Amino acid sequence: MHTRGSAFQVVVDGVVDGVVDRVVDSVADGAVDAVSPATAPGSPRRVRIIDATLDCLARHGTTKTTVDDIARQAGVSRATVYRVFPGGRDEILAAVVDTEMARLFSALGVRLGEAGDLTEALVGGIVEASTRLRNHAALAYLVEHEPEMVLGHLAFDESDRLLVAASHFTAPFLARWMSPREAERVTEWATRIVLSYAIAPSDRMDLTEPSQTAHLVTTFVLPGIRSLHDAGTPTVIDITPFGSPQALSDPPALSAPGSSTDQHPSTDQHPSTDQHLYVHSTATALSKGAMP
Amino acid sequence: MGDTRQRILEATYACVARWGLAKTSVEDAAREAKVSRATVYRTFPGGRDELISAVVAWATLEFFIELYEQVQGAESLEQVMERGIMFAHRSIVEHEVLQRVMQTEPEKLLPTLTFESIRIRQGIAEFLVPFLEQRGLAPGVDLREAADFLARMVLSYMSAPGRWDLEDPVQVAQLVRAELLAGVVAGPGPDAPLPPGSTGPGG
Numbered sequence: 505m506h507t508r509g510s511a512f513q514v515v516v517d518g519v520v521d522g523v524v525d526r527v528v529d530s531v532a533d534g535a536v537d538a539v540s541p542a543t544a545p546g547s548p549r550r551v552r553i554i555d556a557t558l559d560c561l562a563r564h565g566t567t568k569t570t571v572d573d574i575a576r577q578a579g580v581s582r583a584t585v586y587r588v589f590p591g592g593r594d595e596i597l598a599a600v601v602d603t604e605m606a607r608l609f610s611a612l613g614v615r616l617g618e619a620g621d622l623t624e625a626l627v628g629g630i631v632e633a634s635t636r637l638r639n640h641a642a643l644a645y646l647v648e649h650e651p652e653m654v655l656g657h658l659a660f661d662e663s664d665r666l667l668v669a670a671s672h673f674t675a676p677f678l679a680r681w682m683s684p685r686e687a688e689r690v691t692e693w694a695t696r697i698v699l700s701y702a703i704a705p706s707d708r709m710d711l712t713e714p715s716q717t718a719h720l721v722t723t724f725v726l727p728g729i730r731s732l733h734d735a736g737t738p739t740v741i742d743i744t745p746f747g748s749p750q751a752l753s754d755p756p757a758l759s760a761p762g763s764s765t766d767q768h769p770s771t772d773q774h775p776s777t778d779q780h781l782y783v784h785s786t787a788t789a790l791s792k793g794a795m796p
Numbered sequence: 797m798g799d800t801r802q803r804i805l806e807a808t809y810a811c812v813a814r815w816g817l818a819k820t821s822v823e824d825a826a827r828e829a830k831v832s833r834a835t836v837y838r839t840f841p842g843g844r845d846e847l848i849s850a851v852v853a854w855a856t857l858e859f860f861i862e863l864y865e866q867v868q869g870a871e872s873l874e875q876v877m878e879r880g881i882m883f884a885h886r887s888i889v890e891h892e893v894l895q896r897v898m899q900t901e902p903e904k905l906l907p908t909l910t911f912e913s914i915r916i917r918q919g920i921a922e923f924l925v926p927f928l929e930q931r932g933l934a935p936g937v938d939l940r941e942a943a944d945f946l947a948r949m950v951l952s953y954m955s956a957p958g959r960w961d962l963e964d965p966v967q968v969a970q971l972v973r974a975e976l977l978a979g980v981v982a983g984p985g986p987d988a989p990l991p992p993g994s995t996g997p998g999g
Contacts (some may be wrong), residue, residue, distance in 0.1 A: 640872065659885035659909070661908075663955065663956035668959065671958070688959065692958045696953075699950075708940070728975045732978075733976035735973075
């Protein structure tokens, strides 16, 4: 099981792609609930076996968990386990990854959907994801005892895939405040932040703490979002989430002082109390060509 | 002693480049370095495991020494970060040994590399501190906190560019000024305005 070529690894690779596609599809259909554990494909028995497997993994990892262990933990017979998962252990482990990803994304969808403004969405999303990663007992065991199982998904090309998939899934929830393209950049950035602090926790920044996360978001992330926007993205952005209408009349709060007026002359045509910022510039025209 | 250690590490690296991490033995390293097995064990008492960890650490350090040299002479914080990210990204993509090991035996490399990345992050943060001090921080930004945040982000982008094209200087300039520095530094620097026509990632 320690080699990358193991059946489990292969299954996990496939499932990570598959589950993201399915979750993204169901969100696109407006049916986030379809992936929540209660209505996930399969019966309560299936969920019971998956949860029992999670308990086993949290204690023994992947290498020492057998189908017998899982059956005992779930309080069902071995035959029942095989009826639900004819592929045995590898199929169960793949279903566990599938289910846990769907649970994480569902929870994120709920948090982002509930948010009243952009700051709340970013803080809520980062705290939710960080807390779930931190409190995940099976993940913690694997990081400690079988790091190669987990790290493969967090490095170089695999990390790229994860960044794109996670941001692709979460971006639509930010569509209320920015263009789809900006939303994908911002959610990719937020995913980087979550992963960095999850892999290497900081003693001065705990992203499971809403207040510390709010500090990080307002200090580093929101100014970056404004700056990205000012760089020329052809959209209408609702800037109320960035602060009170008064704050909007303060140019430095919205964009770098100096050149912004020259670059975006149209901002002058709209009073600062207007909730929408229209940006039309040479940069906009150019970037339009690059839009999907 | 230092020379012997260096020689053994270089020899081990050559073996890894040829055969990979799993198949490189103490005997191979000794033969390649033209020293005895006993000398290898004297220098690396933990044997093969210690040797492999040491060679990953050594190759990582070599990479960052090269990166450090690349950004020497940069005139601004923006320039340091742009040059650093572009160089590091290109070096990783073109690093044959790293790419091959990641293809064939990532599980042998990643635990050590992840451990090393903590030291690397601290190194990048330390390196950025004087540039940040010189540049001036935005009100309310803590120097150490900002340096640590930037180091984390630099590491994230250099190893996984996501939607960004890190070979495109215009995109890198936008990345550095917006996602990395917008909240950190005070006002625009001497060369701070974004290049017109920045299209950012994606597209």
